[in-house]
Amino acid sequence: MDMWLGGLFCLFLGMGLMMAASEALPPLHIDNKWQGAGLGCGITALLQSSSAVSCSVCAMVQNGTLPLHAAYAVLIGSNVGTCVTPFLTALGLRVGGLSYLFALIGILALLLKDKFPRLSLPVAGFCLLMWGMHIMTAESALFEAVASHVTWLSTPLGAWAVGLLSTALLQSSSLTMGLLQVYALTTPLTMNIALPFILGQNIGTTATALLATISATPVARKCALYHVKFNVIGTLWALPLSLLCGEWLSFAATPMALALAQLLFNVICALLHLFTERLQ
Secondary structure, X not given: OHHHHHHHHHHHHHHHHHHHHHHHOOOXXXXXXXXXXXXXXXXXXXXXXXXXXXXXXXXXXXXXXXXXXXXHHHHHHHHHHOOHHHHHHHOOOOOXXXXXXXXXXXXXXXXXXXXXXXXXXXXXXXXXXXXXXXXXXXXXXXXXXXXXOOOHHHOHHHHHHHHHHHHHHHOOHXXXXXXXXXXXXXXXXXXXXXXXXXXXXXXXXXXXXXXXXXXXXXXXXXXXXXXXXXXXXXXXXXXXXXXXXXHHHOOEOOHHHHHHHHHHHHHHHHHHHHHHOXXX
């Protein structure tokens, strides 16, 4: 628990550095919502962290370097981009030591702040944010403590609650999804239970930006709240549908099936919002 709190401190400090430094960055021009969604999807797929992207977006919104409507589109795309990680996990292609690379880049950025004054602080802040998330992610015992209540994972609503709580605590939907994939290899798990878990973790992952924007401006908090709204709306239609179709979802939840289910759900949610909202 102490490590988790230390990681939370790094998260706050990194977010503060990014918000302070982003004032000097030029505005990010996004022509339309599809471009914004594509950018969010691509960056999140590369970083494998929608939480880091959402915090960065809120920081840019606060300091006027990214319009609010464009930020919404980027957040929508980030939900799709984060689905890359479960496929890598299912294929056994995990990238080791990436968090240590962020720590090294952050140190180098601070050492070179005199030569690159406009870039050193935002880069160092982002790397500190990523490092803090790594520390919090390392506390996988929190997930095990919640998941140890196997009776919770025997009902759809219980699985939804475990997904939400564990992801909010660990600050990483990629981690909880990976743990669920490992859990599915050792314990019989069906999709009618796994799908509500995925819906819950989609809401839980929004806690990172909410925590990081507690002391931010109202516009930054509005951006973070939109991310919550986006995922809550998805749950409102997908969870009742999964309960009604429980018999058709009683097949085994393999790691690849879990990855495909998360991707399908997030793509549908993204398309619904992009086609129905003006995002302005």
